[in-house]
Amino acid sequence: MDSQIIEVLNVTRGVAWLPWAVSYFFLIGLSYGSFMLTLPYFVFGRAQHEKLGRLALLGALVCGLTAPVALLADLHGPGRFLNFYLHFQPQSWMSWGSFFIPIYLAGLLLYAWLALRGDFAVRGQGGTSLLARLYRLAGRGGEAPRMAIAAAALLALAGAVLVALYTGMEVMVVHARPLWNTPFLPAQFAATAFAGAIGLALLFNRFIGGRDSELEIGLNRLLVLALALVLTLGGGWLFVSLSGVSPSHSAAFSQVAGMPQWQLTAVWTALATIVPMALATWRPASSGLITGLIAVHSAWMMRWTIFIGGQSIPKTGAGLYDYHLPLGNDGLLGIVGTLGLWIALLVLMLEYLPWAGQAVAAGNEKATNALAANAIASH
Amino acid sequence: MIQSRRNFLRALPAITAGAALAPAPAIASAAGKEDGRHRWAMVVDVQKCIGCQACTVSCIMENAVPENSFRTIVSTYEVHDDKRTNTYMLPRLCNHCANPPCIPVCPVGATFQRKDGVVVVDGDRCVGCAYCVQACPYDARFINHETGKADKCTFCAHRVDAGLLPACVETCVGGARIFGDLNDPGSKVRHLVDQNKMKVLKPEMGTQPHVFYLGLDERFQGHVEGAGTLWQPSGHGG
Ligand code: SF4
Ligand code: SF4
Numbered sequence: 216m217d218s219q220i221i222e223v224l225n226v227t228r229g230v231a232w233l234p235w236a237v238s239y240f241f242l243i244g245l246s247y248g249s250f251m252l253t254l255p256y257f258v259f260g261r262a263q264h265e266k267l268g269r270l271a272l273l274g275a276l277v278c279g280l281t282a283p284v285a286l287l288a289d290l291h292g293p294g295r296f297l298n299f300y301l302h303f304q305p306q307s308w309m310s311w312g313s314f315f316i317p318i319y320l321a322g323l324l325l326y327a328w329l330a331l332r333g334d335f336a337v338r339g340q341g342g343t344s345l346l347a348r349l350y351r352l353a354g355r356g357g358e359a360p361r362m363a364i365a366a367a368a369l370l371a372l373a374g375a376v377l378v379a380l381y382t383g384m385e386v387m388v389v390h391a392r393p394l395w396n397t398p399f400l401p402a403q404f405a406a407t408a409f410a411g412a413i414g415l416a417l418l419f420n421r422f423i424g425g426r427d428s429e430l431e432i433g434l435n436r437l438l439v440l441a442l443a444l445v446l447t448l449g450g451g452w453l454f455v456s457l458s459g460v461s462p463s464h465s466a467a468f469s470q471v472a473g474m475p476q477w478q479l480t481a482v483w484t485a486l487a488t489i490v491p492m493a494l495a496t497w498r499p500a501s502s503g504l505i506t507g508l509i510a511v512h513s514a515w516m517m518r519w520t521i522f523i524g525g526q527s528i529p530k531t532g533a534g535l536y537d538y539h540l541p542l543g544n545d546g547l548l549g550i551v552g553t554l555g556l557w558i559a560l561l562v563l564m565l566e567y568l569p570w571a572g573q574a575v576a577a578g579n580e581k582a583t584n585a586l587a588a589n590a591i592a593s594h
Numbered sequence: 595m596i597q598s599r600r601n602f603l604r605a606l607p608a609i610t611a612g613a614a615l616a617p618a619p620a621i622a623s624a625a626g627k628e629d630g631r632h633r634w635a636m637v638v639d640v641q642k643c644i645g646c647q648a649c650t651v652s653c654i655m656e657n658a659v660p661e662n663s664f665r666t667i668v669s670t671y672e673v674h675d676d677k678r679t680n681t682y683m684l685p686r687l688c689n690h691c692a693n694p695p696c697i698p699v700c701p702v703g704a705t706f707q708r709k710d711g712v713v714v715v716d717g718d719r720c721v722g723c724a725y726c727v728q729a730c731p732y733d734a735r736f737i738n739h740e741t742g743k744a745d746k747c748t749f750c751a752h753r754v755d756a757g758l759l760p761a762c763v764e765t766c767v768g769g770a771r772i773f774g775d776l777n778d779p780g781s782k783v784r785h786l787v788d789q790n791k792m793k794v795l796k797p798e799m800g801t802q803p804h805v806f807y808l809g810l811d812e813r814f815q816g817h818v819e820g821a822g823t824l825w826q827p828s829g830h831g832g
Binding site: 217218219220221222223224225226228229231232289290291292295296298299301302304306307308309310312313385388389390391392395470526529530531532533534535 | 670671700702813
């Protein structure tokens with residue numbers, strides 16, 4: 216029998232995890248990804264990775280400190296957040312998350328402080344201003360022993376792994392949304408987080424790192440690998456969905472496959488992965504700005520699609536729920552506000568944190584001087 | 595004792611059946627509501643629903659549900675089968691599942707199930723994280739934009755505890771919603787569930803819903819394949 220159904224009346228459920236959630240997942244991902252990039256220099260002492268280590272530390276800190284603000288804002292009762300700590304629920308991934316985030320952030324802050332302790336001491340030399348005294352306080356003991364830095368890094372690493380795990384699992388366990396309910400998801404979150412962190416490092420290298428072309432090449436190479444992983448995971452998901460090995464994957468696929476907006480998203484995602492891979496391979500020394508931008512954008516867009524796109528699929532009703540980004544707090548203003556906070560924190564850190572150490576700072580100055588000299592010469 | 599006209603009318607069939615001799619409380623005994631003696635459940639006789647949304651409105655009134663949000667609604671569909679066109683009505687509400695996926699996800703233990711099967715939210719504890727909203731396979735939950743807390747159908751627990759019927763049942767014009775105690779061998783829901791082939795929504799999710807549907811068309815049992823809703827609320831959806 217030929218039959219057709221049109222829904223005339225049904226409830227429309229608005230998204231309950233707001234764009235704030237996208238911001239949180241995005242920022243915390245960039246943070247733990249960036250943290251990983253700091254390890255070669257600060258923990259393993261590879262001098263050639265100093266600039267990367269310092270830029271990435273900046274990225275890990277600025278994203279890591281902004282993320283919890285977005286997370287709190289996503290609670291519809293942010294003032295009640297203490298309940299997380301008063302009523303621990305071992306069967307809920309979100310409950311675990313409320314303990315993992317402080318572990319990660321505490322580890323990260325301790326690690327950053329120890330890693331920069333020598334630099335704090337240098338900044339505090341001489342001077343009697345309050346700031347100089349604060350630097351001296353932060354730098355007391357001078358350069359931290361390698362073992363201490365490594366121990367703090369281990370704590371932050373444990374936190375980072377736990378955060379990566381819980382953010383993925385929390386979404387994966389939602390059986391009610393076939394699109395989320397896939398073991399690929401945690402891996403996809405992590406892989407795009409790394410790609411995004413590499414993208415962020417590329418952008419930092421451009422705008423604050425004095426555009427080190429060796430670093431740009433190295434990061435572009437790394438980006439190709441990370442994006443290859445993203446592509447493999449995406450392909451794996453597609454294969455499992457199309458081959459029919461897993462009915463829940465096929466269900467998720469068939470829910471969205473026929474919809475034009477989802478087809479567009481799929482093409483966009485594929486392009487946003489393949490184009491930076493091609494550029495990074497073809498022009499590793501000069502494409503950093505664009506590959507970095509696209510990589511950061513992909514990390515954002517993947518989360519946006521999963522959360523906002525995922526929630527616009529009705530669980531029982533027909534068609535799609537309409538989502539229009541509201542202009543206020545729970546929409547555009549929230550995103551812009553988070554970005555503003557991020558920028559403000561970054562500016563403060565650039566100004567007051569001895570993130571660049573001595574060598575990099577000097578190198579940057581040289582690069583800036585060279586830029587200035589070039590500019591003067593060309594006039 | 596409930597003395598309202600409606601309850602009196604409701605009791606009439608029971609009187610004629612000889613099961614009761616006078617207008618009786620809607621629910622035989624509400625005493626010991628938390629001791630697990632009762633297991634509240636609902637049967638929805640789909641064929642009796644006329645799609646008037648009286649239940650939708652009475653629920654909003656009874657529970658102060660904010661504008662554009664719904665604890666229950668009668669989903670309405672236009673169904674074209676060959677040359678015939680029909681309207682299909684499906685009352686939806688929280689299923690008060692025996693195995694509710696909304697409970698284990700709650701990070702603060704604010705969502706819980708009473709001994710009588712009713713799934714409720716402790717508003718003092720709820721942080722409004724909306725995890726339960728995601729986990730419910732039926733879109734039965736939403737965040738109440740006035741309270742910032744998870745909201746959903748409670749089977750009108752406050753009324754049931756006082757020996758009254760849920761508001762939607764009380765107002766149902768077609769008599770499509772039948773509410774009662776599954777543990778009571780003499781209750782109408784028990785009879786209906788025992789004597790009919792009941793369907794539940796999305797049985798494959800393993801949630802064991804306790805809202806049972808009589809005469810449910812399979813095409814509406816899960817995610818409905820069809821053209822999307824023509825009506826969207828203007829403000830806060832959900
Ligand atoms: S229908 Fe949804 S909200 Fe109600 S008990 Fe089941 S899972 Fe929970
Ligand atoms: S919104 Fe409230 S009831 Fe729902 S999971 Fe979060 S804290 Fe629990």
